[in-house]
Amino acid sequence: MLAANSPASAVALRAVYLVRHAEKDGDALSATGRKQADKLADLLKNSGVTSIYTSQFERTRQTAAPVKAALEAAGSHVQILSLDLPTTLLEHPEDASLLASYGRSAVQTLQEKSPDEIVLIVGHDVTIPAILLALGYASPVRIDPTEFDRLFQLIPRAAGSSPGFWELTHYA
Template identity: 35%
Template sequence: MIFVLRCVSVVCLVVVAMPSTASAQEAIFVVRHAERVDGSPDAALSVEGEARAEILARHLRDVGIDAIYSTTYQRTLGTAAPLAEVLGLEIQTGPTHDISTMMNSDPAVSRYVESLAAQLDVQHGADHVLVVGHSNTVPALLTALGHPEAVSIGSDEYDNLFIVVPREQGPPTVIRFRF
């Protein structure tokens, strides 16, 4: 576990040090929310989830995150909050409808992630951005950002961190870690 966490830290530092040659975001960090207390629609984080959110904040605090995006649910906001607090950033939120329970094929999920990807490109072209989502929105966002491979996140997986680094041409480089 410590080895994996050190690898994530090293990759984050490498991403920060990379020359800015991409026309899109320099790096987008995408995570699913941490563990929640129960299966209710707007559940808060469990103790384990709060600990994971703190670990995420420790690993990303020095990579130069410029903006943080989250859905409006307690679990996504709770995952983003420790890093936002450390960096003094406001969490950008949306949407307000229940996309977390929709299937990836639902048009509302597609509209949300396409809109978010476009917003990130326009507003954060050379920034480092953290996006906290759900098991259905994270894979859809990776696709919207140009990742050509299908990604699946199990209902019990809360430890995935995807780092998306756009390239001048072709699909982005996507690195998947567990933390």
């Protein structure tokens, strides 16, 4: 097993929130999606998140924007960083090996750019489960293509321990 796929490798992170982007209409958020993003911002405004990671898609950035604004209104400095999906994964979004590789790469990016931070990842129905696995959460998570309001929190733990895990479904 690769080191980035074990809970010990993620222990430098304080907490990781993960959410699929809000409901979309094309690449942008729908009216419902904008309401979901606002609800997410309300939920996370006091979370201590200092870095938000999005993919290259507008729907992830639009989901993150109200969260960033709410956190900054509460006095936090928040940076938006990129976890772009590679072209090969875009062409084969169900490929297990590509998803696993993306998950490991995402965790490595978190460790390098946001050590000791609380982060939010706004991703996609296939990438969020891959990142959870790479962070050491062993139980498979499936996000249905029609689900846009599931929030996960993972608390990394020391080697040999499962990470703390919490899920809120249907927050909006």
